[in-house]
Amino acid sequence: MILVKLKDYNTKDTIAAIATFTSKSALGVIKISGKNALNIIHKIFTPRRRKDIRKAKTYTLHYGWIAEKSKSKNKKSKIIDEVLVSIMRKPSSYTCEDVVEVSCHGGTVALNKILEVILKQGARLARPGEFTYRAFLNGRIDLLQAEGIKTIVDAKTDKALQTAVSQLKGESFEKFNEVKKAVKEVFLSTEADINFPEDSTTVKVKNVKNKIKKISAAIKAIQDADNESKIIKEGLVCVICGKTNAGKSTLFNTLLQEERVIVSEIPGTTRDAIEETINIRGIPLRIYDTAGILTPENFIEKKALEKSSKVFNEADLIMLVLDGSRHLEKDDLFLLNKIRNLRDRKGSGAECAKSVIIIINKSDLTQKLNLKNISQHKGVKVKLSALKKEGIEDLEKAIVKAAASFCGKREDLIFLNKYQSEILKSAYNDILGAQVYLNENREIDLVNLSLKNALDNLGRLTGEVFCEELLESIFNDFCIGK
DSSP, X not given: OOOOOGGGOOTTSOEEEEOSOOSSOSEEEEEEESTTHHHHHHHHEEESSOOOGGGOOTTEEEEEEEEEOOSSTTSOOEEXXXXXXXXXXXXXXXXXXOEEEEEEEOSHHHHHHHHHHHHHTTOEEOOTTHHHHHHHHTTSOOHHHHHHHHHHHHOOSHHHHHHHHHHHTTHHHHHHHHHHHHHHHXXXXXXXXXXXGGGOOHHHHHHHHHHHHHHHHHHHHHHHHHHHHHHHHHOEEEEEEESTTSSHHHHHHHHHXXXXXXXXXXXXXXXXXXXXXXXXXXXXXXXXXOOOOSSOOSHHHHHHHHHHHHHHHHOSEEEEEEETTSOOOHHHHHXXXXXXXXXXXXXXXXXXOSEEEEEEEOTTSOOOOOXXXXXXXXXXXXXXXXXXXXXXXXXXXXXXXXXXHHHTTOSOOOOOOHHHHXXXXXXXXXXXXXXXXXXXXXXXXHHHHHHHHHHHHHHHHHTSSOOHHHHHHHHTTSOTTO
């Protein structure tokens, strides 16, 4: 990843970048933004209908050719590609600057050659997220909308896309704005108490307590929405575990619908924790196939076990695969007990799996596993044959049900990056601090200071209060060209 500092985003420059994936494709797009965008396109673009492209109206499309002018006066310009040029004049554009988009034929050579010609005319290559940064700086979007735009690009499911679009429309900003208004009202009230202490009354203090209690609940609701949205955005961390040759890798390949892992009757074929992201009925699943090694015999196996154990301990969902054609063995019991211990540690602050699916695999073979022996273990039981792809639908239903326990049925989800989540946590702690000061009858100045800090933190979240680290954390995650 290219790490960019705010000082690198020089807004006086005219910037350009390829906005589409450079590969063999029907179309490619190069975007230019800045005060010299129209002058640059005028120098390299020859419209079919002879006209001055610099005088073109906004939201117009123009057909012609991009050409590279020869250094020699006697030679003609060299045509690079047949293109369509879109003109969007400030402030009615994505960046609120003059924007030109060149739609050409897809392919690495054509796209890069056109970009090269644009850069020779004085544009600078845009840095990650620089177009969106200018949109924010020029007041077109707030930081929550910027995060929504990034999530639209990264969306893995329809639910993630819908939530990101709502955030782009400004619905998330409204939630924060309502909370901020409530905090500001109480803050001004405490300011009045400080400046005019003779007017302070017990009734007024009770009123402040009630308002702060409501604010606390509102911020907690946003935190919950943020936490639940991470499942929709990043995926449920799921680990497939089981003894050797229980069918873990076969199940992994079946869910992926491709042969990602080598399947063999030789024990211990999987030597590492292999990760893939799949979509199970709209739920993104970050799924790991772990090494089936419980007693390492060498350094490589030891490292594989350490990695598998780490994934196992941090998983949201554990899928334990048992071989239905064999009786329970010590390795099965070891894993069953390990899962039970994780669930028992749930309240101790340790990472633990919140959901378990016990899979009885190889249902196509004669069954020897006695289900009574696992009845005392909590978790959904699913019978299937990973090899024959029988019972997979029942497993998918169990996965969806498990995911519902994490993200519920909330419709008011919100996407925040890690830095934003930390700032929101700080704002919440500020409000909790104000509550403590009021309950302990401490000086109103302390309550006032906590409320001011909360206001500042809420302002940082939306971009109304400048926070360099937050801005860099958001726009560094964007791709070049967005």
